[in-house]
Amino acid sequence: MTTDGPPARRLMRWRNAVWLAAAVLFLLNFVQRGIDLFSIILTAIVVALGFAVEHVETQTRRPFKNYLRVALASFALGLVLVAMPLLMGAGIWIGLILWAGLSGAALFWCTYYERTEPR
Structure with a gap:
């Protein structure tokens, strides 16, 4: 079995590939829609x-890391479920x-997980 280097180097390649793909998608969006x-x-x-997300994953430690993950996920969900319908003029109650x-469920799970898992 061959590897391309230590796990940190492989992870960095994946991060760079994701950032490159995101940049290409944003450029395509700007070209198509102005x-x-x-x-x-x-x-x-x-x-x-x-x-x-990259900062949380690389620079923080447990238990703070899990709470920051929940906060970032909550922010992203808020954008999709609340902000987008609000901008479109739709009702936001379901979102x-x-x-x-x-x-709330993610925060409850994170709190429970941090109390029960060893560090």
Whole structure:
């Protein structure tokens, strides 16, 4: 069995590939639809979220790491379930209920997990 190097180097290659794919997708979106304020703001939010996830995964330790993961996931869910319908002019009650329920369940699970798992 051959490997391409230590796990950290392989993980860095995957990260670089994901960032490159995201950049290509954003460029294709800008070429197809043009550049407007909404696209720029959405791109900035997604890039900031990506950097935040990378920072949490590489620079933090348990138990704080798991709580930050839940916070980032809750933020991403809030964008999809609350902010997008609000921007489209749709009703947000179902999305708000789903967001609150999923975020609360994730926080409950994280709290339970951190109390029961050894460090």
